[in-house]
Amino acid sequence: MHNFLPIAYFRNQFVPFTDANISIATHALHYGTAAFGGLRGIPDPQNPQQALLFRLDRHCQRLSNSARFLLFDLSADKIQSIIVDFVKKNQPTSSFYIRPLVYTSDLGISPRLHNIEKDFFVYGLELGDYLSPEGINCRISSWYRQEDRSLPLRGKISGAYITSSLAKTEAVESGFDEAILMNSQGKVCEASGMNIFIVRNGQLITPGYEQDILEGITRDSVLTLARDLGIPTVERSVDKSELFIADEVFLCGTAAKITPVKRIENYSFSTKRPITEKLREKLTAITENRDPQYQDWVYTIPL
Template structure:
Protein backbone atom coordinates (compact mmCIF):
# COMPACT_ATOMS: atom_id res chain seq x y z
CA UNK A 1 0.00 0.00 0.00
CA UNK A 2 1.44 3.34 -1.04
CA UNK A 3 1.45 6.45 1.12
CA UNK A 4 0.62 9.25 -1.28
CA UNK A 5 1.56 12.83 -0.56
CA UNK A 6 -1.43 14.88 0.55
CA UNK A 7 -1.41 17.52 -2.19
CA UNK A 8 -1.46 17.03 -5.96
CA UNK A 9 -1.33 19.43 -8.90
CA UNK A 10 -4.26 18.81 -11.24
CA UNK A 11 -6.08 20.91 -13.84
CA UNK A 12 -3.97 24.00 -13.13
CA UNK A 13 -4.42 24.00 -9.36
CA UNK A 14 -3.13 22.42 -6.17
CA UNK A 15 -5.73 20.33 -4.37
CA UNK A 16 -6.03 17.27 -2.10
CA UNK A 17 -4.74 14.11 -3.78
CA UNK A 18 -8.07 12.34 -3.22
CA UNK A 19 -9.87 15.01 -5.28
CA UNK A 20 -7.60 14.71 -8.34
CA UNK A 21 -9.68 12.43 -10.57
CA UNK A 22 -10.15 11.87 -14.29
CA UNK A 23 -13.11 10.55 -16.27
CA UNK A 24 -13.29 6.93 -17.44
CA UNK A 25 -13.66 8.41 -20.95
CA UNK A 26 -10.28 10.18 -20.82
CA UNK A 27 -8.52 9.73 -24.18
CA UNK A 28 -5.10 8.84 -22.71
CA UNK A 29 -6.61 6.06 -20.60
CA UNK A 30 -7.72 4.26 -23.77
CA UNK A 31 -4.80 4.89 -26.12
CA UNK A 32 -1.71 5.33 -23.96
CA UNK A 33 -1.31 8.88 -25.24
CA UNK A 34 0.56 10.12 -22.21
CA UNK A 35 4.13 10.62 -21.11
CA UNK A 36 5.57 10.71 -17.63
CA UNK A 37 8.61 11.57 -15.62
CA UNK A 38 9.82 10.53 -12.21
CA UNK A 39 12.29 12.00 -9.78
CA UNK A 40 13.32 11.33 -6.23
CA UNK A 41 13.38 13.68 -3.29
CA UNK A 42 15.16 13.12 0.00
CA UNK A 43 15.46 14.94 3.29
CA UNK A 44 18.75 16.81 3.43
CA UNK A 45 20.86 14.87 6.00
CA UNK A 46 22.91 18.01 6.67
CA UNK A 47 20.27 20.73 6.76
CA UNK A 48 17.01 20.43 8.70
CA UNK A 49 13.81 21.49 6.92
CA UNK A 50 15.35 21.15 3.49
CA UNK A 51 14.50 18.78 0.63
CA UNK A 52 16.98 17.74 -2.07
CA UNK A 53 15.84 16.95 -5.62
CA UNK A 54 18.31 15.23 -7.93
CA UNK A 55 18.83 16.62 -11.44
CA UNK A 56 15.53 18.48 -11.44
CA UNK A 57 16.35 20.46 -14.60
CA UNK A 58 17.17 17.30 -16.59
CA UNK A 59 13.98 15.55 -15.52
CA UNK A 60 11.86 18.57 -16.44
CA UNK A 61 13.54 18.93 -19.82
CA UNK A 62 13.01 15.26 -20.65
CA UNK A 63 9.32 15.48 -19.79
CA UNK A 64 9.02 18.62 -21.91
CA UNK A 65 10.66 16.75 -24.80
CA UNK A 66 8.36 13.76 -24.26
CA UNK A 67 5.34 16.09 -24.40
CA UNK A 68 6.40 17.19 -27.89
CA UNK A 69 5.67 13.69 -29.18
CA UNK A 70 2.09 14.30 -28.03
CA UNK A 71 2.01 17.65 -29.89
CA UNK A 72 1.94 19.40 -26.53
CA UNK A 73 4.06 22.46 -25.84
CA UNK A 74 4.91 22.33 -22.14
CA UNK A 75 8.07 24.32 -21.27
CA UNK A 76 10.55 22.70 -18.90
CA UNK A 77 10.59 25.91 -16.86
CA UNK A 78 6.87 25.60 -16.14
CA UNK A 79 7.24 21.97 -15.05
CA UNK A 80 10.10 22.91 -12.74
CA UNK A 81 8.15 25.77 -11.18
CA UNK A 82 5.17 23.53 -10.45
CA UNK A 83 7.29 20.73 -8.98
CA UNK A 84 9.09 23.12 -6.64
CA UNK A 85 5.77 24.51 -5.40
CA UNK A 86 4.41 20.95 -5.12
CA UNK A 87 7.26 20.01 -2.76
CA UNK A 88 6.85 23.17 -0.67
CA UNK A 89 3.14 22.52 -0.18
CA UNK A 90 3.55 18.85 0.74
CA UNK A 91 6.54 19.25 3.08
CA UNK A 92 7.50 15.54 2.90
CA UNK A 93 8.96 13.94 6.00
CA UNK A 94 10.39 10.82 4.30
CA UNK A 95 12.14 9.96 1.05
CA UNK A 96 9.65 10.29 -1.77
CA UNK A 97 9.04 10.00 -5.48
CA UNK A 98 7.41 12.59 -7.74
CA UNK A 99 5.38 11.53 -10.77
CA UNK A 100 4.63 14.31 -13.30
CA UNK A 101 2.40 13.22 -16.18
CA UNK A 102 1.29 14.81 -19.46
CA UNK A 103 -1.66 13.34 -21.33
CA UNK A 104 -4.49 13.82 -23.80
CA UNK A 105 -7.26 14.89 -21.45
CA UNK A 106 -10.16 15.09 -23.93
CA UNK A 107 -13.10 12.72 -23.60
CA UNK A 108 -13.35 10.82 -26.84
CA UNK A 109 -12.74 7.65 -28.82
CA UNK A 110 -10.72 8.72 -31.87
CA UNK A 111 -6.99 7.86 -31.66
CA UNK A 112 -5.24 11.09 -32.61
CA UNK A 113 -2.99 13.85 -31.31
CA UNK A 114 -4.34 16.80 -33.30
CA UNK A 115 -7.37 18.89 -32.27
CA UNK A 116 -7.45 17.36 -28.83
CA UNK A 117 -6.94 18.82 -25.35
CA UNK A 118 -3.84 18.01 -23.33
CA UNK A 119 -3.15 18.49 -19.63
CA UNK A 120 -0.51 17.98 -16.97
CA UNK A 121 -0.63 16.72 -13.39
CA UNK A 122 1.80 15.93 -10.57
CA UNK A 123 1.48 13.64 -7.57
CA UNK A 124 3.91 11.96 -5.21
CA UNK A 125 4.35 9.10 -2.79
CA UNK A 126 6.74 7.98 -0.09
CA UNK A 127 9.29 5.59 -1.55
CA UNK A 128 12.19 3.69 -0.06
CA UNK A 129 14.14 1.05 -2.00
CA UNK A 130 12.43 0.10 -5.27
CA UNK A 131 14.47 -3.09 -5.52
CA UNK A 132 16.67 -4.81 -2.95
CA UNK A 133 20.05 -3.03 -2.69
CA UNK A 134 21.52 -6.48 -2.00
CA UNK A 135 20.87 -7.46 -5.60
CA UNK A 136 18.33 -9.03 -7.94
CA UNK A 137 17.98 -12.12 -10.10
CA UNK A 138 17.09 -11.65 -13.78
CA UNK A 139 15.79 -13.67 -16.68
CA UNK A 140 15.77 -12.91 -20.39
CA UNK A 141 12.28 -11.90 -21.32
CA UNK A 142 10.34 -13.55 -24.13
CA UNK A 143 9.10 -10.04 -24.94
CA UNK A 144 11.25 -7.72 -27.04
CA UNK A 145 11.86 -4.01 -26.59
CA UNK A 146 9.97 -1.87 -29.11
CA UNK A 147 11.79 -0.20 -32.00
CA UNK A 148 12.14 3.55 -32.32
CA UNK A 149 10.69 3.35 -35.84
CA UNK A 150 7.37 2.23 -34.35
CA UNK A 151 7.31 4.19 -31.08
CA UNK A 152 9.28 7.30 -29.99
CA UNK A 153 11.64 5.71 -27.49
CA UNK A 154 13.41 8.99 -26.68
CA UNK A 155 10.30 9.85 -24.67
CA UNK A 156 8.80 8.14 -21.62
CA UNK A 157 5.57 7.37 -23.46
CA UNK A 158 3.07 5.56 -21.27
CA UNK A 159 1.94 3.18 -24.03
CA UNK A 160 5.45 1.70 -24.21
CA UNK A 161 5.19 0.36 -20.69
CA UNK A 162 2.86 -2.48 -21.61
CA UNK A 163 5.98 -4.33 -22.73
CA UNK A 164 7.72 -3.50 -19.46
CA UNK A 165 4.69 -4.74 -17.53
CA UNK A 166 4.50 -8.00 -19.46
CA UNK A 167 8.22 -8.61 -19.00
CA UNK A 168 8.22 -7.79 -15.29
CA UNK A 169 5.26 -10.06 -14.52
CA UNK A 170 6.72 -12.89 -16.61
CA UNK A 171 9.97 -12.61 -14.64
CA UNK A 172 8.36 -12.51 -11.20
CA UNK A 173 5.90 -15.31 -11.93
CA UNK A 174 8.76 -17.54 -13.10
CA UNK A 175 10.79 -16.97 -9.95
CA UNK A 176 12.99 -13.99 -10.82
CA UNK A 177 13.06 -10.38 -9.63
CA UNK A 178 13.55 -8.60 -12.91
CA UNK A 179 13.53 -9.00 -16.70
CA UNK A 180 16.15 -8.22 -19.32
CA UNK A 181 14.73 -7.29 -22.70
CA UNK A 182 16.52 -7.78 -25.99
CA UNK A 183 15.91 -5.53 -28.99
CA UNK A 184 14.70 -6.66 -32.41
CA UNK A 185 18.32 -7.24 -33.50
CA UNK A 186 18.89 -9.72 -30.69
CA UNK A 187 21.10 -7.38 -28.67
CA UNK A 188 20.67 -6.45 -25.01
CA UNK A 189 18.46 -3.37 -24.60
CA UNK A 190 17.38 -2.73 -21.01
CA UNK A 191 15.49 -4.09 -18.01
CA UNK A 192 11.74 -3.60 -17.52
CA UNK A 193 12.20 -0.05 -16.30
CA UNK A 194 15.95 0.41 -15.92
CA UNK A 195 19.12 0.68 -17.95
CA UNK A 196 21.73 -2.06 -17.73
CA UNK A 197 25.52 -2.00 -17.35
CA UNK A 198 28.21 -4.66 -17.38
CA UNK A 199 31.77 -4.56 -16.09
CA UNK A 200 34.51 -6.53 -17.81
CA UNK A 201 38.23 -6.20 -17.13
CA UNK A 202 37.77 -2.97 -15.23
CA UNK A 203 35.75 -1.26 -17.97
CA UNK A 204 32.04 -0.36 -18.01
CA UNK A 205 29.89 -1.21 -21.01
CA UNK A 206 26.26 -0.24 -21.59
CA UNK A 207 23.93 -0.43 -24.60
CA UNK A 208 24.27 2.66 -26.79
CA UNK A 209 21.35 4.97 -27.54
CA UNK A 210 20.82 3.23 -30.91
CA UNK A 211 19.90 -0.01 -29.10
CA UNK A 212 16.29 1.11 -28.49
CA UNK A 213 16.95 2.12 -24.90
CA UNK A 214 15.44 4.94 -22.89
CA UNK A 215 18.19 7.51 -22.42
CA UNK A 216 18.07 7.36 -18.65
CA UNK A 217 19.09 10.28 -16.47
CA UNK A 218 20.65 7.95 -13.90
CA UNK A 219 22.42 6.23 -16.80
CA UNK A 220 23.91 9.56 -17.86
CA UNK A 221 24.87 10.25 -14.24
CA UNK A 222 26.71 6.93 -13.93
CA UNK A 223 28.62 7.45 -17.17
CA UNK A 224 29.72 10.90 -16.00
CA UNK A 225 30.73 9.72 -12.53
CA UNK A 226 32.66 6.75 -13.93
CA UNK A 227 34.64 8.95 -16.30
CA UNK A 228 35.43 11.36 -13.47
CA UNK A 229 36.70 8.40 -11.42
CA UNK A 230 38.96 7.36 -14.27
CA UNK A 231 36.93 4.28 -15.21
CA UNK A 232 36.70 3.71 -18.95
CA UNK A 233 33.13 3.62 -20.27
CA UNK A 234 31.98 2.28 -23.62
CA UNK A 235 28.52 2.66 -25.16
CA UNK A 236 27.90 -0.02 -27.78
CA UNK A 237 25.77 -3.04 -28.62
CA UNK A 238 26.00 -5.87 -26.09
CA UNK A 239 25.47 -9.56 -26.75
CA UNK A 240 23.47 -11.83 -24.49
CA UNK A 241 26.48 -14.03 -23.79
CA UNK A 242 28.50 -11.04 -22.49
CA UNK A 243 26.13 -10.71 -19.54
CA UNK A 244 26.73 -14.29 -18.49
CA UNK A 245 30.52 -13.95 -18.23
CA UNK A 246 30.62 -10.36 -16.93
CA UNK A 247 32.59 -9.50 -13.82
CA UNK A 248 29.71 -7.31 -12.64
CA UNK A 249 26.23 -6.46 -13.89
CA UNK A 250 24.02 -3.73 -12.47
CA UNK A 251 20.81 -1.89 -13.26
CA UNK A 252 20.11 1.81 -12.91
CA UNK A 253 17.09 4.08 -12.77
CA UNK A 254 15.59 6.95 -10.83
CA UNK A 255 13.48 4.68 -8.63
CA UNK A 256 16.01 1.82 -8.52
CA UNK A 257 19.17 3.97 -8.23
CA UNK A 258 21.96 1.35 -8.68
CA UNK A 259 21.08 -2.30 -8.10
CA UNK A 260 23.53 -5.20 -8.59
CA UNK A 261 22.47 -8.28 -10.52
CA UNK A 262 23.34 -11.47 -8.64
CA UNK A 263 22.08 -14.07 -11.11
CA UNK A 264 20.94 -14.24 -14.73
CA UNK A 265 18.91 -17.32 -15.56
CA UNK A 266 21.00 -20.17 -14.03
CA UNK A 267 24.27 -18.22 -14.18
CA UNK A 268 25.44 -16.90 -10.83
CA UNK A 269 27.50 -13.72 -11.07
CA UNK A 270 30.54 -12.86 -8.91
CA UNK A 271 29.81 -11.57 -5.41
CA UNK A 272 32.77 -9.17 -5.52
CA UNK A 273 31.54 -5.95 -7.19
CA UNK A 274 34.13 -3.21 -6.57
CA UNK A 275 33.06 -0.89 -9.39
CA UNK A 276 29.35 -1.20 -8.66
CA UNK A 277 30.01 -0.45 -5.00
CA UNK A 278 32.25 2.53 -5.80
CA UNK A 279 29.63 4.04 -8.11
CA UNK A 280 26.86 3.42 -5.57
CA UNK A 281 28.78 5.16 -2.79
CA UNK A 282 29.53 8.10 -5.05
CA UNK A 283 25.93 8.43 -6.23
CA UNK A 284 24.62 8.42 -2.66
CA UNK A 285 27.12 11.11 -1.66
CA UNK A 286 26.14 13.25 -4.64
CA UNK A 287 22.38 12.97 -4.05
CA UNK A 288 22.95 13.90 -0.39
CA UNK A 289 24.80 17.03 -1.56
CA UNK A 290 28.11 15.94 -0.02
CA UNK A 291 30.13 16.29 -3.23
CA UNK A 292 31.01 19.88 -4.07
CA UNK A 293 31.88 19.09 -7.70
CA UNK A 294 28.33 17.95 -8.39
CA UNK A 295 26.32 20.52 -6.43
CA UNK A 296 24.69 21.81 -9.63
CA UNK A 297 22.95 18.43 -9.91
CA UNK A 298 21.17 18.89 -6.58
CA UNK A 299 18.30 21.33 -6.12
CA UNK A 300 17.62 22.28 -2.46
CA UNK A 301 14.12 23.37 -1.43
CA UNK A 302 13.40 24.92 1.95
CA UNK A 303 10.20 23.59 3.56
CA UNK A 304 10.13 25.79 6.65
Protein backbone atom coordinates in the same frame (compact mmCIF):
# COMPACT_ATOMS: atom_id res chain seq x y z
CA MET B 1 0.21 -0.15 0.07
CA HIS B 2 1.38 3.25 -1.15
CA ASN B 3 1.64 6.32 1.06
CA PHE B 4 0.73 9.11 -1.34
CA LEU B 5 1.73 12.68 -0.63
CA PRO B 6 -1.37 14.64 0.44
CA ILE B 7 -1.34 17.36 -2.25
CA ALA B 8 -1.42 16.94 -6.03
CA TYR B 9 -1.23 19.40 -8.91
CA PHE B 10 -4.28 18.85 -11.10
CA ARG B 11 -6.06 21.03 -13.68
CA ASN B 12 -3.84 24.03 -13.04
CA GLN B 13 -4.18 24.07 -9.26
CA PHE B 14 -3.07 22.28 -6.13
CA VAL B 15 -5.76 20.06 -4.64
CA PRO B 16 -5.96 17.19 -2.13
CA PHE B 17 -4.63 14.02 -3.76
CA THR B 18 -7.96 12.28 -3.18
CA ASP B 19 -9.74 14.96 -5.24
CA ALA B 20 -7.46 14.63 -8.29
CA ASN B 21 -9.61 12.28 -10.38
CA ILE B 22 -10.19 11.78 -14.11
CA SER B 23 -13.14 10.41 -16.07
CA ILE B 24 -13.27 6.80 -17.23
CA ALA B 25 -13.70 8.25 -20.75
CA THR B 26 -10.36 10.08 -20.68
CA HIS B 27 -8.65 9.67 -24.05
CA ALA B 28 -5.19 8.83 -22.66
CA LEU B 29 -6.59 6.00 -20.54
CA HIS B 30 -7.75 4.22 -23.68
CA TYR B 31 -4.87 4.89 -26.06
CA GLY B 32 -1.74 5.37 -23.95
CA THR B 33 -1.41 8.91 -25.29
CA ALA B 34 0.51 10.20 -22.30
CA ALA B 35 4.08 10.69 -21.22
CA PHE B 36 5.46 10.68 -17.71
CA GLY B 37 8.50 11.50 -15.68
CA GLY B 38 9.81 10.29 -12.37
CA LEU B 39 12.26 11.84 -9.97
CA ARG B 40 13.42 11.17 -6.46
CA GLY B 41 13.72 13.52 -3.55
CA ILE B 42 14.83 13.29 0.07
CA PRO B 43 14.76 15.54 3.11
CA ASP B 44 18.26 16.99 3.40
CA PRO B 45 20.14 14.77 5.90
CA GLN B 46 22.14 17.82 7.03
CA ASN B 47 19.16 20.18 7.20
CA PRO B 48 15.63 18.76 7.59
CA GLN B 49 14.21 22.20 6.77
CA GLN B 50 14.93 21.61 3.10
CA ALA B 51 14.44 18.89 0.48
CA LEU B 52 16.87 17.73 -2.19
CA LEU B 53 15.89 16.74 -5.75
CA PHE B 54 18.33 14.91 -8.02
CA ARG B 55 18.92 16.46 -11.47
CA LEU B 56 15.62 18.29 -11.50
CA ASP B 57 16.50 20.29 -14.62
CA ARG B 58 17.25 17.18 -16.68
CA HIS B 59 14.04 15.47 -15.60
CA CYS B 60 11.97 18.53 -16.49
CA GLN B 61 13.64 18.88 -19.89
CA ARG B 62 13.06 15.21 -20.71
CA LEU B 63 9.36 15.48 -19.85
CA SER B 64 9.09 18.64 -21.94
CA ASN B 65 10.67 16.73 -24.84
CA SER B 66 8.29 13.81 -24.28
CA ALA B 67 5.33 16.20 -24.37
CA ARG B 68 6.42 17.36 -27.82
CA PHE B 69 5.76 13.86 -29.17
CA LEU B 70 2.14 14.41 -28.04
CA LEU B 71 2.06 17.84 -29.77
CA PHE B 72 1.90 19.48 -26.35
CA ASP B 73 3.96 22.62 -25.75
CA LEU B 74 4.97 22.45 -22.09
CA SER B 75 8.20 24.16 -21.14
CA ALA B 76 10.78 22.66 -18.81
CA ASP B 77 10.74 25.88 -16.79
CA LYS B 78 7.01 25.59 -16.15
CA ILE B 79 7.34 21.93 -15.13
CA GLN B 80 10.17 22.80 -12.74
CA SER B 81 8.27 25.67 -11.15
CA ILE B 82 5.23 23.46 -10.49
CA ILE B 83 7.35 20.63 -9.05
CA VAL B 84 9.15 23.01 -6.68
CA ASP B 85 5.80 24.37 -5.42
CA PHE B 86 4.48 20.80 -5.18
CA VAL B 87 7.32 19.80 -2.84
CA LYS B 88 6.89 22.91 -0.69
CA LYS B 89 3.18 22.25 -0.26
CA ASN B 90 3.66 18.58 0.65
CA GLN B 91 6.47 19.09 3.20
CA PRO B 92 7.83 15.52 2.80
CA THR B 93 9.52 13.96 5.84
CA SER B 94 10.95 10.83 4.21
CA SER B 95 12.36 9.68 0.86
CA PHE B 96 9.82 10.36 -1.87
CA TYR B 97 9.12 9.91 -5.57
CA ILE B 98 7.44 12.47 -7.84
CA ARG B 99 5.37 11.42 -10.85
CA PRO B 100 4.52 14.19 -13.34
CA LEU B 101 2.41 13.18 -16.34
CA VAL B 102 1.19 14.88 -19.52
CA TYR B 103 -1.82 13.35 -21.25
CA THR B 104 -4.65 13.80 -23.72
CA SER B 105 -7.43 14.84 -21.38
CA ASP B 106 -10.38 14.97 -23.81
CA LEU B 107 -13.25 12.50 -23.47
CA GLY B 108 -12.98 11.13 -27.00
CA ILE B 109 -12.80 7.79 -28.81
CA SER B 110 -10.74 8.71 -31.88
CA PRO B 111 -7.03 7.82 -31.57
CA ARG B 112 -5.29 11.07 -32.49
CA LEU B 113 -3.03 13.84 -31.20
CA HIS B 114 -4.42 16.76 -33.23
CA ASN B 115 -7.43 18.85 -32.19
CA ILE B 116 -7.55 17.34 -28.73
CA GLU B 117 -7.09 18.80 -25.26
CA LYS B 118 -3.96 18.00 -23.27
CA ASP B 119 -3.24 18.49 -19.59
CA PHE B 120 -0.57 17.97 -16.97
CA PHE B 121 -0.64 16.70 -13.40
CA VAL B 122 1.82 15.87 -10.61
CA TYR B 123 1.50 13.56 -7.64
CA GLY B 124 3.97 11.82 -5.36
CA LEU B 125 4.44 9.07 -2.84
CA GLU B 126 6.86 7.95 -0.18
CA LEU B 127 9.38 5.52 -1.69
CA GLY B 128 12.28 3.61 -0.21
CA ASP B 129 14.17 0.93 -2.14
CA TYR B 130 12.40 -0.09 -5.35
CA LEU B 131 14.64 -3.16 -5.71
CA SER B 132 16.78 -4.89 -3.09
CA PRO B 133 20.09 -3.03 -2.63
CA GLU B 134 21.66 -6.40 -1.81
CA GLY B 135 21.17 -7.55 -5.39
CA ILE B 136 18.54 -9.15 -7.58
CA ASN B 137 18.02 -12.12 -9.89
CA CYS B 138 17.06 -11.52 -13.52
CA ARG B 139 15.78 -13.52 -16.44
CA ILE B 140 15.93 -12.84 -20.16
CA SER B 141 12.44 -11.83 -21.19
CA SER B 142 10.55 -13.51 -24.00
CA TRP B 143 9.23 -10.04 -24.86
CA TYR B 144 11.30 -7.70 -27.03
CA ARG B 145 11.78 -3.96 -26.66
CA GLN B 146 9.95 -1.90 -29.28
CA GLU B 147 11.79 -0.12 -32.08
CA ASP B 148 12.17 3.64 -32.32
CA ARG B 149 10.69 3.52 -35.84
CA SER B 150 7.38 2.37 -34.34
CA LEU B 151 7.40 4.32 -31.04
CA PRO B 152 9.28 7.47 -29.96
CA LEU B 153 11.46 5.63 -27.46
CA ARG B 154 13.39 8.75 -26.45
CA GLY B 155 10.25 9.84 -24.64
CA LYS B 156 8.67 8.10 -21.67
CA ILE B 157 5.44 7.39 -23.54
CA SER B 158 3.00 5.60 -21.27
CA GLY B 159 1.65 3.26 -23.96
CA ALA B 160 5.12 1.78 -24.47
CA TYR B 161 5.14 0.40 -20.94
CA ILE B 162 2.82 -2.49 -21.74
CA THR B 163 5.97 -4.34 -22.83
CA SER B 164 7.69 -3.50 -19.55
CA SER B 165 4.64 -4.71 -17.64
CA LEU B 166 4.50 -8.00 -19.51
CA ALA B 167 8.21 -8.58 -19.00
CA LYS B 168 8.17 -7.69 -15.30
CA THR B 169 5.25 -9.98 -14.51
CA GLU B 170 6.76 -12.81 -16.56
CA ALA B 171 9.98 -12.48 -14.56
CA VAL B 172 8.37 -12.32 -11.13
CA GLU B 173 5.91 -15.14 -11.78
CA SER B 174 8.76 -17.38 -12.95
CA GLY B 175 10.77 -16.80 -9.77
CA PHE B 176 12.97 -13.80 -10.67
CA ASP B 177 13.00 -10.19 -9.53
CA GLU B 178 13.44 -8.39 -12.83
CA ALA B 179 13.49 -8.88 -16.59
CA ILE B 180 16.16 -8.02 -19.15
CA LEU B 181 14.79 -7.25 -22.62
CA MET B 182 16.52 -7.72 -25.93
CA ASN B 183 15.87 -5.38 -28.84
CA SER B 184 14.56 -6.44 -32.25
CA GLN B 185 18.13 -7.16 -33.39
CA GLY B 186 18.67 -9.62 -30.54
CA LYS B 187 21.01 -7.32 -28.62
CA VAL B 188 20.77 -6.50 -24.92
CA CYS B 189 18.56 -3.44 -24.45
CA GLU B 190 17.40 -2.65 -20.90
CA ALA B 191 15.36 -3.95 -17.97
CA SER B 192 11.64 -3.32 -17.46
CA GLY B 193 12.24 0.24 -16.29
CA MET B 194 16.00 0.55 -15.90
CA ASN B 195 19.14 0.79 -17.99
CA ILE B 196 21.78 -1.94 -17.73
CA PHE B 197 25.56 -1.90 -17.33
CA ILE B 198 28.12 -4.68 -17.34
CA VAL B 199 31.76 -4.69 -16.27
CA ARG B 200 34.38 -6.72 -18.11
CA ASN B 201 38.10 -6.56 -17.40
CA GLY B 202 37.75 -3.24 -15.59
CA GLN B 203 35.76 -1.60 -18.40
CA LEU B 204 32.20 -0.30 -17.92
CA ILE B 205 29.96 -1.21 -20.88
CA THR B 206 26.37 -0.23 -21.62
CA PRO B 207 24.11 -0.38 -24.71
CA GLY B 208 24.18 2.83 -26.75
CA TYR B 209 21.22 4.97 -27.75
CA GLU B 210 21.04 3.22 -31.12
CA GLN B 211 19.95 0.05 -29.30
CA ASP B 212 16.43 1.43 -28.68
CA ILE B 213 17.06 2.22 -25.02
CA LEU B 214 15.51 5.02 -22.99
CA GLU B 215 17.79 8.02 -22.55
CA GLY B 216 18.13 7.41 -18.82
CA ILE B 217 19.17 10.28 -16.58
CA THR B 218 20.71 7.95 -13.99
CA ARG B 219 22.48 6.18 -16.86
CA ASP B 220 23.94 9.50 -17.98
CA SER B 221 25.00 10.24 -14.41
CA VAL B 222 26.73 6.87 -14.05
CA LEU B 223 28.68 7.38 -17.28
CA THR B 224 29.80 10.84 -16.18
CA LEU B 225 30.87 9.60 -12.75
CA ALA B 226 32.74 6.64 -14.20
CA ARG B 227 34.71 8.86 -16.57
CA ASP B 228 35.49 11.32 -13.79
CA LEU B 229 36.69 8.42 -11.62
CA GLY B 230 38.97 7.17 -14.39
CA ILE B 231 36.93 4.05 -15.13
CA PRO B 232 37.10 3.18 -18.86
CA THR B 233 33.62 3.36 -20.39
CA VAL B 234 32.13 2.35 -23.71
CA GLU B 235 28.64 2.57 -25.19
CA ARG B 236 28.02 -0.17 -27.74
CA SER B 237 25.86 -3.16 -28.56
CA VAL B 238 25.99 -5.99 -26.04
CA ASP B 239 25.34 -9.66 -26.86
CA LYS B 240 23.34 -11.90 -24.55
CA SER B 241 26.35 -14.16 -24.05
CA GLU B 242 28.33 -11.20 -22.68
CA LEU B 243 25.90 -10.93 -19.80
CA PHE B 244 26.76 -14.42 -18.61
CA ILE B 245 30.53 -13.90 -18.56
CA ALA B 246 30.54 -10.36 -17.14
CA ASP B 247 32.48 -9.61 -13.97
CA GLU B 248 29.70 -7.35 -12.68
CA VAL B 249 26.20 -6.43 -13.82
CA PHE B 250 23.95 -3.70 -12.45
CA LEU B 251 20.74 -1.90 -13.31
CA CYS B 252 20.17 1.80 -12.82
CA GLY B 253 17.25 4.18 -12.88
CA THR B 254 15.49 6.84 -10.85
CA ALA B 255 13.52 4.34 -8.77
CA ALA B 256 16.15 1.56 -8.77
CA LYS B 257 19.15 3.90 -8.26
CA ILE B 258 22.10 1.48 -8.75
CA THR B 259 21.03 -2.10 -8.10
CA PRO B 260 23.54 -4.97 -8.44
CA VAL B 261 22.54 -8.15 -10.24
CA LYS B 262 23.37 -11.40 -8.43
CA ARG B 263 22.22 -13.83 -11.11
CA ILE B 264 20.92 -13.89 -14.68
CA GLU B 265 19.07 -17.09 -15.54
CA ASN B 266 21.35 -19.82 -14.08
CA TYR B 267 24.57 -17.74 -14.23
CA SER B 268 25.68 -16.25 -10.90
CA PHE B 269 28.09 -13.35 -10.36
CA SER B 270 30.70 -12.65 -7.73
CA THR B 271 29.62 -10.85 -4.58
CA LYS B 272 32.71 -8.67 -5.02
CA ARG B 273 31.58 -5.71 -7.12
CA PRO B 274 34.28 -3.04 -6.82
CA ILE B 275 33.14 -0.82 -9.70
CA THR B 276 29.43 -1.14 -8.92
CA GLU B 277 30.02 -0.26 -5.27
CA LYS B 278 32.33 2.65 -6.06
CA LEU B 279 29.71 4.15 -8.36
CA ARG B 280 26.87 3.48 -5.95
CA GLU B 281 28.69 5.11 -3.04
CA LYS B 282 29.51 8.13 -5.20
CA LEU B 283 25.93 8.50 -6.44
CA THR B 284 24.53 8.22 -2.91
CA ALA B 285 26.89 10.92 -1.66
CA ILE B 286 25.81 13.21 -4.49
CA THR B 287 22.07 12.72 -3.94
CA GLU B 288 22.59 13.53 -0.24
CA ASN B 289 24.48 16.69 -1.23
CA ARG B 290 27.73 15.47 0.34
CA ASP B 291 29.87 15.89 -2.76
CA PRO B 292 30.72 19.52 -3.63
CA GLN B 293 31.97 18.54 -7.09
CA TYR B 294 28.43 17.70 -8.22
CA GLN B 295 26.38 20.20 -6.28
CA ASP B 296 24.83 21.46 -9.50
CA TRP B 297 23.09 18.07 -9.81
CA VAL B 298 21.14 18.68 -6.60
CA TYR B 299 18.29 21.17 -6.38
CA THR B 300 17.60 22.45 -2.88
CA ILE B 301 14.04 23.40 -1.89
CA PRO B 302 13.40 25.18 1.43
CA LEU B 303 10.47 23.67 3.32
